[in-house]
Amino acid sequence: MVLFFYKNKNCLFEFLQIMKKITTLLVVVLCFFYIPSDAQQPLGDLYDGTYVHDIRITFDQADWMRQLDSNRVNGDEMVIAKVQIDGTIYENVGVSYAKNYTHQIGGKRNPWLLKLNLIDKKQTHQGYKTITVSQALRDPSLVREVLGYEIARRYMPAPRANYVNLTVNSENKGVYVNIEAVDETFIQKNFGGTEGGISTAFRCVPDTRTSIQSNCESTSYGSLRYEKNAKCYLRNFDMLSKEGWDDLIELTRVLNNEPQNVGKMLNVDRTLWFLAFNNVIANLNSYEGQYSGNYYLVRDASGLFNFIPTELNLAFGSYKNTNGQSDLDFEGMVTLDPVLHVNNAAKPLISQLLKNPDNRKIYFSHIRQILNDWFENNAYQTRAATLQTLITAYYINSPEKPYELADFQRSLTETIGKLTKIPGIVELISKRAKYLKKHADLLNIPPQVTSVSYSNRQKYTTKSVGEFHIKAKVDNFPRRVRLMYRPQGSTEAFIELQMFDDGKSHDGEAGDKVFGTVVKPEGKFSAIEYYIIAENAGAVVFDPSNYFLERRKISLAELNK
Numbered sequence: 001m002v003l004f005f006y007k008n009k010n011c012l013f014e015f016l017q018i019m020k021k022i023t024t025l026l027v028v029v030l031c032f033f034y035i036p037s038d039a040q041q042p043l044g045d046l047y048d049g050t051y052v053h054d055i056r057i058t059f060d061q062a063d064w065m066r067q068l069d070s071n072r073v074n075g076d077e078m079v080i081a082k083v084q085i086d087g088t089i090y091e092n093v094g095v096s097y098a099k100n101y102t103h104q105i106g107g108k109r110n111p112w113l114l115k116l117n118l119i120d121k122k123q124t125h126q127g128y129k130t131i132t133v134s135q136a137l138r139d140p141s142l143v144r145e146v147l148g149y150e151i152a153r154r155y156m157p158a159p160r161a162n163y164v165n166l167t168v169n170s171e172n173k174g175v176y177v178n179i180e181a182v183d184e185t186f187i188q189k190n191f192g193g194t195e196g197g198i199s200t201a202f203r204c205v206p207d208t209r210t211s212i213q214s215n216c217e218s219t220s221y222g223s224l225r226y227e228k229n230a231k232c233y234l235r236n237f238d239m240l241s242k243e244g245w246d247d248l249i250e251l252t253r254v255l256n257n258e259p260q261n262v263g264k265m266l267n268v269d270r271t272l273w274f275l276a277f278n279n280v281i282a283n284l285n286s287y288e289g290q291y292s293g294n295y296y297l298v299r300d301a302s303g304l305f306n307f308i309p310t311e312l313n314l315a316f317g318s319y320k321n322t323n324g325q326s327d328l329d330f331e332g333m334v335t336l337d338p339v340l341h342v343n344n345a346a347k348p349l350i351s352q353l354l355k356n357p358d359n360r361k362i363y364f365s366h367i368r369q370i371l372n373d374w375f376e377n378n379a380y381q382t383r384a385a386t387l388q389t390l391i392t393a394y395y396i397n398s399p400e401k402p403y404e405l406a407d408f409q410r411s412l413t414e415t416i417g418k419l420t421k422i423p424g425i426v427e428l429i430s431k432r433a434k435y436l437k438k439h440a441d442l443l444n445i446p447p448q449v450t451s452v453s454y455s456n457r458q459k460y461t462t463k464s465v466g467e468f469h470i471k472a473k474v475d476n477f478p479r480r481v482r483l484m485y486r487p488q489g490s491t492e493a494f495i496e497l498q499m500f501d502d503g504k505s506h507d508g509e510a511g512d513k514v515f516g517t518v519v520k521p522e523g524k525f526s527a528i529e530y531y532i533i534a535e536n537a538g539a540v541v542f543d544p545s546n547y548f549l550e551r552r553k554i555s556l557a558e559l560n561k
Helices: 002-007 009-032 064-074 144-152 184-191 245-257 259-264 268-280 330-334 348-354 357-375 379-396 405-410 425-437
Strands: 053-058 079-085 088-097 112-115 130-134 161-168 171-180 201-204 237-239 295-299 305-309 448-454 468-475 480-487 495-499 514-519 527-535 540-543 552-555
Touching: 053 112, 064 079, 064 088, 144 161, 144 171, 144 305, 144 379, 161 379, 171 379, 184 295, 245 259, 245 295, 245 348, 259 348, 268 305, 268 348, 268 357, 268 425, 330 425, 348 357, 357 379, 357 425, 357 540, 379 405, 379 425, 448 527, 448 540, 468 480, 468 527, 480 514, 495 514
Parallel strands: 053 161
Antiparallel strands: 053 079, 079 088, 088 112, 112 130, 130 171, 161 171, 201 237, 201 295, 295 305, 448 468, 468 514, 480 495, 480 527, 527 540, 527 552
16 A cells, blocks of 8 residues: 555545545544533643633623723723632632723623732732733634744743633633733733833834824834824823833934934844744734734833734734735735835834844844744644644534634635635745745855854863853854853843954864854853854854743853863
């Protein structure tokens, strides 16, 4: 049989397709006989993604839906309810519909916001004060948010996300997406805080419903154009911290008028990751899209602003507008320019950053890394299928399905909808990844860091090593090599040191492709964490490639063994 299939590869392909359909049908049949249990789930972390969590809300008010709608339209008040999370009951929880444009008056599926500490300031669930539950609007797969945030977290601070089955007053509302709130807890964990509260933080939620004032930039919204009238910022940004408007205004001034100095206020590298992430996965419901919105700006302990993505339910091509004109068609989404807006002054975060040749190389290095990590090996496709399998039984048994079961099942590989066409994630991204790989900037072969070594204490001597002599072998015609280091355990910004292949920098022979430098602790620290940036004429590479999550580490104690 193996020999037959080897000689008849078309038959093998058809056989595998038939087996895939049979397996899918079997899963669906089994799911019809499975009813999610009312028994308490194992009490793991709220964002443990290995199972579907359980949230039950109980209102005393019979007209709770009317009150929630009224509060959402008229203010920020919350309705008090009892909430059970994975079997643990909490009293006096503040409940409202989440503050975004997906709310529909009288709608059966709206986004939820739970404030556990509204009355009792010490009440949390596993330390979490706020819970946000998304209905995954315009995402028939229910995968976009969970997968999107998982990809983003590899390269920048981003919320965790998984699934919950929601019940309200004993009525099953079905499966929703549970997204970690970008609140005080999240900000302090990822960026540090101040004595009086969280760091300077904003959420960009452009006001697209009212006319723009005549003295504001007509096409600005959340694009970070510099506004001379401070009131123009109010319509597009919500301040989460106690103060910070002056910081935001100064950031836009420097970005637009002094881009050479923007690194003093903005974490440029993480911003380039943010832009690369949005572009690769066609997330136009963010900065690259029509309104340049749906992100957080948070200032870290070193004083630099950082971007955090949000509202990813429209990622992977569900939102298709880049400039206020007609939506892009499917082919337009596939061929979305990786340097979209590079010459658009109305999008200064892109045009001002990417006109710098060094930033452009780093930006394409980040695109290359995302493609390598997720799309060339089809890791995203495997993960999306796993996520759908996890929630299929809950979806089948939900009385309030946002899409027909057949659309849910086809949504990874096929376009869903007649008027609003939502591309299948795999359908779009498989073609988009191939398109991006052909871009001229991605055809450049980057340098390669093949080895890293240190100068240890010499044998038969009692003289200790008091400095870090670091050497890196770099191939593929490196022109510049840099070491980015900081004391181990620090949250401060990394310090940059040039590495040289001149025979004078503890690097060996001049011209041997070994680059060296020296980090001098001067008694201030005894261990460092670091990564290396190597650059040639056409490309940049980082070592380790996942330096956001893991850096190289070395201590004087190790060198002196």
